[in-house]
Amino acid sequence: MGVRISLSELASAVANEGGIGVIATAGIGILEKDISTNWIEANNRVLRNEIRKAKKLSRGIIGVNVMVALSNYADLAKTAIEENIDIVFSGAGLPLHLPQYLNGNTHTKLVPIVSSGRAAKIIAKNWIDKYNYIPDAIVVEGPLAGGHLGFKIENIENPEYKLEKLLSEVIEAMKPFAEKYNKPIPVIAAGGIYTGIDIYKFLELGASGVQMGTRFVVTNECDASIKFKQTYIDSEKEDIIIIKSPVGMPGRAINNCFLEEVYNGKKKPFKCPYHCIITCDYKTTPYCIAFALTNASKGNLEHGFAFAGKNAYRTKGLTSVKHLINSLLEEYKQAIRIRQIVFYPMFQRPNELYVTG
Template sequence: MSPVLRTRLTELVGVRHPIVQTGMGYVSGARLTAATANAGGLGVIASATMSLDELRSAIREVRRRTSAPFGVNLRADATDARERVELAIAESVRVVSFALAPRRDLIARLRDAGVVTIPSVGALPHAEKVAAWGADAVIVQGGEGGGHTGAVPTSLLLPQVVDAVDIPVVAAGGFFDGRGLVAALAYGAAGIAMGTRFLLTSDSTVGASVKQAYLDSGPTDTVVTTRIDGLPHRVLRTRFVERLERSGRITAVAGALGRAVALRRITGTTWPALVRDGFAARRGRELSWAQTLLAANTPVLLRAAMVDDRADLGVMSAGQVVGLIDDLPSCAELIDRIVAEADECLARLTTAR
């Protein structure tokens, strides 16, 4: 392997390759995380759709499957975010990443405990803020990425952030192969993070029909919508999503209320906890109450697709890169292939005249 592929990221977290598997709700469980870690990348458990007990079990299951470093992804606006941080510390998790905006006090607590903190951001000011707060590294996702996303493409956002902060920057949004890894390194990144590409592996627990829906999609078969949870969210374009897009405000809010009831039934969350999470979600984000109510959609709609294998009834977060993916390798095969392609690409560049 080229020494160029040993980066500030690999040194910081102790992995062999500068490749991160992002935290994806109902997707990044113990199996996918451990498979990524065993393959030399940084696997990350998605905890937002887990209870505290489920998260503890997932952490211990990953540790049973691998001795390699791995991470846990948290939502800082969750009612029990502090408890989840303390759990990660108690379980000696190497890395904690954050979905959406992190909290300064949580970053400080993790740093004091020796846990590497890596927030995800989609805009330059957010990267500068978390770097000033003491984050150890930052994942920068461009607008072509899946899930919650911004409007600036990776090719513009990445160099902005690399030039502005002095911590390792991990590039996300549009990556799937070794050429992309080399391109990210050329911009000054310390590695790449991928969600859609890891979802489409044989180690992913996502059902066959949903995986096929992804494989059948082209680069223009995604859409950014605010109808799911009130925030811009890139998902596969399906008939269900098109119906959400066409629905009026009253219909959308009524549907969100119904899904909030479903979320409470699935997770056992109490109504007071749902209300507290609603206040937390609004804090600092200028969401209307209608948008806050829409936020209840995400876990239920993701679960329908990612757990129940119902592409027709759920939503499927997806980056535009989905249109360039046509196979389901194991995590080991995928990472080995990316590293080999990167080595070949670097060799061509260094011998070109």
């Protein structure tokens, strides 16, 4: 989660609990002194440091998220691969050339993030034809996610684009590739997954894993300021809104005075120092999204706003990553037990479904 929401502290805490901890690379170097004169190097430097810190703090699996829409996308991907990162996740555009940045390093896994079966198929075909590389997994992100969304605004509430449906589309799209090349392509579901019961539901629907953002914001280890986390805790259902991001995509965020001023036309175009996002029309856009998100991550919400998933209003307080993951696991086990009771009365229960604990 960017900008500077998920860095080494959150990523290592998640990895220490057996999850995959992900460092967001978008604008990661924005607080460096030389950022406006040395955008590429400053970002690479901070990314390197964050990966090294995370690896010192955890021997678990650490990934990075690199958005295709970033103007320094290739530099960030190459830097992470040089640092022997375990996984590069890449979305916000089609990561058609991601395998090109591998440097003979066979350790790093490459995982596209998509919002449709069609996109998954295009990427897989392109990677295989051009680079002889089969995606190591696919994340499918549905319309309830936080941050930028890969849907047209009018489709966000359309049931045709529900995560449940997209997940089965992506699984179907990957099947022929997995069969032809005899390599499993796990599909990971993301967007609006909040409880262990949700996790159970998506695994039952065929997902091999889930990606969660919003719930991990309100952890002690999340790298954002306490004020950023507090906006989640204080938010009400109606505060979670869809905005038109300068990036050219819709985004989900928590409404505040800053966003109201944007919509009331009170913000004016600014001078862009680095043109960090390829698709940002910085000459006409009323604010810099990189600055706004950085301000928010530092707790300055008068000059920025928080991206958040549709369920952010359900967060009630801070917790630790360990406690959160344990409670998700407990709920997950509970969902299995309930299913057994509903579907398998005592005398019919098949052995392999017995769960203890």
